[in-house]
Amino acid sequence: MPVLEGLSFTVSPGEILVLRGPNGVGKTTLLRTLARLQPPYAGTVEAAPDAVAYAAHADGLKATLTVTENLAFWAGVYGGHDIAPALRDFNLEALRDRPAGNLSAGQKRRLGLARLMVTGRPVWVLDEPTVSLDVASVELFAKAVKAHVDGGGAAVIATHIHLGFEETVFDVTPYKARHDVIRNDFDESFL
Amino acid sequence: MIRLFWRDITLAFRSGGGFGLGLGFFLILVTLVPFGVGPNGEMLSAIAPGILWVGALLACLLSLDRIFALDFEDGSLDLLATAPIPLEGVVAMKAFAHWITTGLPLVIAAPALGLLLHLDSAAYRWLIVTLLIGTPALSFIGAFGAALTVGLKRGGLLLSLLVLPLYIPTLIFGAEVVRRGAGGFLVGTPLAMQAGITAGAVALLPFAAAAAIRVALR
Amino acid sequence: MAINWNAFWEWANPRKFMWWTDRALPYFAVLAAVIFTSGLVWGFFFTPDDYRQGATVKIFYIHVPSAMMAINIWAMMLVASLIWIVRRHHVSALAAKSAAAIGMTMTLIALFTGAIWGKPMWGTYWEWDPRLTSFLILLLFYLGYMALWEAIDNPDTAADLTSVLCLVGSVFAILSRYAVLFWNQGLHQGASLSMDAEENVADVYWYPALVAIVGFVLLFVTLVLLRTRTEIRARRLHALEMRERAQQ
Numbered sequence: 341m342p343v344l345e346g347l348s349f350t351v352s353p354g355e356i357l358v359l360r361g362p363n364g365v366g367k368t369t370l371l372r373t374l375a376r377l378q379p380p381y382a383g384t385v386e387a388a389p390d391a392v393a394y395a396a397h398a399d400g401l402k403a404t405l406t407v408t409e410n411l412a413f414w415a416g417v418y419g420g421h422d423i424a425p426a427l428r429d430f431n432l433e434a435l436r437d438r439p440a441g442n443l444s445a446g447q448k449r450r451l452g453l454a455r456l457m458v459t460g461r462p463v464w465v466l467d468e469p470t471v472s473l474d475v476a477s478v479e480l481f482a483k484a485v486k487a488h489v490d491g492g493g494a495a496v497i498a499t500h501i502h503l504g505f506e507e508t509v510f511d512v513t514p515y516k517a518r519h520d521v522i523r524n525d526f527d528e529s530f531l
Numbered sequence: 532m533i534r535l536f537w538r539d540i541t542l543a544f545r546s547g548g549g550f551g552l553g554l555g556f557f558l559i560l561v562t563l564v565p566f567g568v569g570p571n572g573e574m575l576s577a578i579a580p581g582i583l584w585v586g587a588l589l590a591c592l593l594s595l596d597r598i599f600a601l602d603f604e605d606g607s608l609d610l611l612a613t614a615p616i617p618l619e620g621v622v623a624m625k626a627f628a629h630w631i632t633t634g635l636p637l638v639i640a641a642p643a644l645g646l647l648l649h650l651d652s653a654a655y656r657w658l659i660v661t662l663l664i665g666t667p668a669l670s671f672i673g674a675f676g677a678a679l680t681v682g683l684k685r686g687g688l689l690l691s692l693l694v695l696p697l698y699i700p701t702l703i704f705g706a707e708v709v710r711r712g713a714g715g716f717l718v719g720t721p722l723a724m725q726a727g728i729t730a731g732a733v734a735l736l737p738f739a740a741a742a743a744i745r746v747a748l749r
Numbered sequence: 750m751a752i753n754w755n756a757f758w759e760w761a762n763p764r765k766f767m768w769w770t771d772r773a774l775p776y777f778a779v780l781a782a783v784i785f786t787s788g789l790v791w792g793f794f795f796t797p798d799d800y801r802q803g804a805t806v807k808i809f810y811i812h813v814p815s816a817m818m819a820i821n822i823w824a825m826m827l828v829a830s831l832i833w834i835v836r837r838h839h840v841s842a843l844a845a846k847s848a849a850a851i852g853m854t855m856t857l858i859a860l861f862t863g864a865i866w867g868k869p870m871w872g873t874y875w876e877w878d879p880r881l882t883s884f885l886i887l888l889l890f891y892l893g894y895m896a897l898w899e900a901i902d903n904p905d906t907a908a909d910l911t912s913v914l915c916l917v918g919s920v921f922a923i924l925s926r927y928a929v930l931f932w933n934q935g936l937h938q939g940a941s942l943s944m945d946a947e948e949n950v951a952d953v954y955w956y957p958a959l960v961a962i963v964g965f966v967l968l969f970v971t972l973v974l975l976r977t978r979t980e981i982r983a984r985r986l987h988a989l990e991m992r993e994r995a996q997q
Contacts, residue, residue, distance in 0.1 A: 375613050378749040394613050398606025404545035405538070416534035417614045455610075675917060679910050683900050692896050693914065696889040697921045700928040707932060721931065728924065739917050746909040 342381045343369050347515040351494045353462070356485065356505060359498040361512040367498040368396070370512065371467045374496060393461040397468060399452025403441030407432055407451055410440050415458035426457035429484050431477075445472040453481055457488075464488060464495040470503070478503065532620045535611070539628035549597055553590040553633045554640055560586040561644040572649045579648035580658070580709035586644070587637045587662060588669060588698055594633050595673040596690050598625050599681045599744065608681070612748055618741040626674035626737070627667075634666030650713070657712030661725060665705040668729040671736045672697045678740035682747040700728055761840045763981055770974050777971045785964030792957035808866045810958060814965035816859035819887060822852030822969065826894075827919050830912035840977065842908035843984070845915065846898050847976035851969055853891035860884050879929045886925045890918050904984065 343366035351357045359367050373380050374387065375394035401410050411423045427433050430450040435443065440451060449472050456464050464485070470478050482503045485495055497503075543550040564582050565575060602608040611621050641662055642655050650658065676694035680686035704725035708718045792810035829845035832838055863881055864874040875881070897914055901907035 375609075377609060377612060389613075390615055392613065394609065396606060396609060398604070398609070400602075400605055400607035400610040402538070402542055402605070402607070404542060409541075413534055413538050414610070414614075417611070417616060419615065679897065679914060680900070682906075685900065689896055689900050692889075693893045696886060696893060696925070697918070699886055700921065700924040703925075703928040703932045724928070724931070736917070739913055743910055743913050746906055746913075749906065 342517040344512060344515045345517040347512060348383075349510055351463070351496060351508075353492045353494055354489050355494050356489055356507040357494075357496045358503075358507045358509050359496065359512055360500070360509060365512055365516055367512060368467055371396075371465050371496065371498055374465050387463055391461055392463045392465050393456050393459040394465045395452060395456055395467065395469060397471065399448055400455070401440040401448055401451060404439055406437050406439055407443070408436045410451060411454060411458060414455045418459040418461070421458045421460045423458050426454040429457065429487070430454040430480055446474055446477055449473055450477055450480070453484070457484065462493045464493065464497075466495065466497045466499075468498055468500075470499055470501055532616050532624050535616070535621060536624045536628050539625055540631060543628070543632040549594055550632050551636070553593050554636045556593050557586050557590040557637055557640060558644065560589065561647055564648070576649040576651060576713075579645060579650040580654060580713060581706050582648060583641055583645060583650070583658060584662075584665075584702055584706040584709065587634075587641065587666065588695075588702055590637055591633055591666065591669040591673060592691055592694060592698075594629065595677050595694065596680070596687050598629050598674050598677040600677070600686065603681050603747075608744065609748060612744070618744060619737045622674055622678065622737040622740040622744070623671075623733075626671045626740075629674065630667050630670035634662075634670050638662040638666060650709075653715055654709050654713035657718055657722075658709050661705045661708040661722065664722070664729055665701050665725050668701045668725075668732045669698060671729075671732040672701070675736045675740045675743070678743040678747070681744060701725060704728070761838045763840055763984075766840050767978065767981060770978055774971065774974055774978075777967060777974065781964065781967035781971045784960060785968050788957055788959075788961030788964040792954075792961055796954055796957060805866060805869045806954075808862050809954070810961045812859060812862040812866060813958060814962045815855045815862065816884065817962060818965050818969055819852055819856040819859050819884065822848050822855060823887065823890070823919070823922070826852065826915055830915040833908055833912050834916075839908075839984075840981065842904075842912070843980040844973060844977045845911070846908075847980055848969075848973050849891055849895050849898070850976070851972050853888065853895065855965075855969075856884055856888045856891060860888065877933055879933050882929045882933070883926050886929070887922065890922055894918065904987070 347370075349357065359370065361367055369378070371394070372378050374385055375392050376385065376389045377394070400414075405413070407427070408423065411426060415421045415423050427436060430453060432447070432451060432454060435447060440448060443451065449469075453466075453469055456466075469481060473481060478501070482505060485497075485503070486505055489495060497507075561582060564578075568574060568578070599608060602611065612618055638659060641658055645655060645658055673694055676690050676697065679693060680690045683689065704721040707721040708725065711718045711721065789810055793807050796807070798806070826845045826848050829841045829848070832841040833845065860881070863884070867876060867881075868874050894911060894914060897911050898907055901910060
């Protein structure tokens, strides 16, 4: 069933778009749609599928692989980018040979976000990236995002905190789907 | 895609990866059968082809839900679905890795277990050949079943219910080859049928499984 | 003759489906009851006993139609699944779901009557005969299919995944059939009814059997329409609940 309707936005290179809105309004659904994990009910996503790198609550880390192995795997999948800058920018160099299972929640999160850097993709689509990060780590993350967009990338971020950079804020609350309109939807067509 | 294959192999061999569980299960099953049916050598020799094949099949089943469920839980499957490799390739690589870590050890261990069951000496060759040809089908059919149940909470038991009926043709032809081999008959027809099933499963089921995963991630 | 296919698909719109089934169902039900009963009564009481099998042969009037339905219902589910995949007709998916339980029951009836018939004929209730075995396998396919429907909460996802299972399952069901034939040649008598007149049973048995088969088909149509209507109502309820929750 539709959760958001009538919304439209563009993100240009060098821009950071922050999505806001209360819990359950449909930010995650919107981001998953941008990442092509689910089809939109109507409308289009114009970003090419191979332009988007997606990161959500689950980091996709394997507990028994080391930090380097985890990162190298994703780098390999995305075409063999260098993992050294990602390790450096997220301050993971000292942890590089630790199994991911031994990391703290915040360290895991940093590793999950470092993965974005090895994808080499221009558009980062991030769902609550700062969960379980401490102040210093949030700064590291903000710096990485800044560096990414300064290099011509773009980012769409759903977050509740201020990351301290110039950003376009897009509140999705007004686009909450109204359910008094009958749609040609699976459930609705039964009414 | 090769990287995915090596990652799955590495994960299986690291602690908690479940490598060897299937093998252990196979050994226990074959040990239990004589306790159930009695130590009569002739009887064991008669049922050995069937027991070995059923055992291999159940051992394979044991680790099927790991193929996708773990990656689903930790978010890897989402990331793989958005990665620049086709999901069909992901399925094929993961099923292949499952075969290397589960099916192949069974093939290697089966002759030793055949010894325990007094398998006819003429049948060993065919036991190895048929398991080698048949177990990839078990992994690929299993991967399809695992893809159907990937997002489900009580997926494990359902997976067995879905996959075991699909295993029937492979089992029939596999055990038939060994039985015929033991009796000194020609094995060409069932062997060819089994090879056909494996080829079909390897070629086509990744597409069905990938379709199921896309639906489950939606 | 030109067929307006769009008008044809219109009948599968949930609202329209409810409208026409509401009117057609009583006729189907009465017709099914009459033909089903007359076929069985004719078969049971007004046919001579077989010279070799005696009165036991009369279980044939349940065994053969139910066995035919067991296979044909799976085929109908396959068609309905394909329609769902290609055209995403919601009623189609629900019809496949509704048919599965009926098909499973038919398979069970065929197996039970086969066992009861087998005892006097072969001296055993169960024989690993290729036909009986194939029906046992078919029963497993039905069980798996129904279990998958039950396990998935989202009806759209469930329809998609069960359709894929039905497609792949059909291929494996046929494979199993040949594998089983290969595995055991069996002692089952050949097909009871075939186009080849030489092999057919005598006309005295054949006509009531035909009536019984038509009765079983009508019974199935009635039940599947009834069950599909129930499924549609359940979806309607679900949709209303979802809407209510969304408005809060």
